[in-house]
Amino acid sequence: MSLIQPVSFEAALDAANQHARNYLAQVEGMPVGPALTAAELRQRLNKPLAEQGIPPEEVVHQLGLDAAGGLMQSPGSRFFGWVIGGTLPAALAADWMTTAWDQNAASYSTSPASAMVEEIVGGWLKELLRLPSSASFALVTGCQLAHFTCLAAARHAVLHQRGWDVERRGLFGAPPIHIVTSDLLHGSAERAIRFAGIGTDQIIRLPSDTSGRLPAATLAQALQSIDGPVIVILQAGDVNVGAFDSFRDLIPIAKRHGAWVHVDGAFGLWAAASPRFRHLVADVATADSWATDGHKWLNVPFDCGYAFVADSGVHQAAMAYRAAYISYAKDARDPADWNPEWSRRARGFATYAAIRQLGRRGIAEMIERCCDMAELLTTGIGRLPGAELIQTSPINQGLVRFLDPRPGATAEDHDRRTAEVVAGICASGEAWFSDTVWKGRRAMRISVCNWRTDRDDVDRVIQAVATVVRQRSA
């Protein structure tokens, strides 16, 4: 007798629907941080590996109950940790359908609708982000893989210029590639550099200025002393203060030296979608490649990043592959030609839904509102007794710190105090922030990336922070 019972999907989907809807209805009323310790969570979830299965609706129901205390309420409006976006209703629902459809979005032949939606979405994204309409693109798992995709194209191009075919010969014996960037390079780009086989010893990290920007003279001087293939990585919105390098000044310098210019715009590239903020990315379209995310500021569910490459030929040379058992489209786009993955999730549907839900105007409003809320939070918290504003951001980030009130307190005491207050705020359940080190000192990061965060949330959170600071001073 078969152990696989003939069951329908219905009961399991009903159970999932119920749990998901309850969660979303209650998320604003729940403590923002997880309720359970690691030991408690492990005990709940770590069932013995059973010989016999159980009905699917029972599996889903138990999972809904057991995971509950270990969830971070990051889809809610008072979550400001790291850089984590919320989810728009249309994007979330489209993501559910994506799972139900269970398409392999490798090629047009494996899923025509998935491939067509990606083709359309790529065009919309280029319009929204004001990138060249001729640029090629890939929908990948996140900005990390977008970096990798772009760097693979960059690696191909800078070595091809020197007569080296990296796809065929690899990097052994190739002219060494230099990566020139600022000291604010995000870890995901560093990892992509490792994955691309270039190696972290090849990174030249130039000092950024006090606002986090790479000075033009510093870049020019560094490039002068380098002979050989170069990739310059610039930043559209760094993770701490949302700093934007000046693309207008820096890209021509890099191009004069024959460098490939890649832009990390994980969230900051979205400034281009807002008439109020697009000056921050002036001339960014003159770069060679760009990496950004959907799961941060576009508020689609996780597993969604976008890579763009100005020279589609180079992009395809780095990624495409032909296999005899796959048929390739003549009149449509095959995602696998542009992606590092083979089998892959049809992640275009959620992006398609998000863009259709908001339209150009709605996306601009979401970007602008997040920036306004970040500014209010940063200045509001920075004005509290015992707090200090470190830096507001040109966009949706901000940094503050908390001062040890004891006479003679040292910088280390303020660092410790900052970490304690951040932990206290998170423990209060009223909001969630993460901390960082900025220019050598500990700071609390404020990151607003959720369409749901509004003025009431900001006022409530400033009050909550004031209470924690007061309690810790008593």
Ligand SMILES: Cc1ncc(COP(=O)(O)O)c(C=O)c1O
């Ligand atoms: C500036 C920057 N670049 C890249 C990334 C990595 O993005 P992902 O987590 O989507 O790979 C992040 C994530 O916070 C980021 O802030």
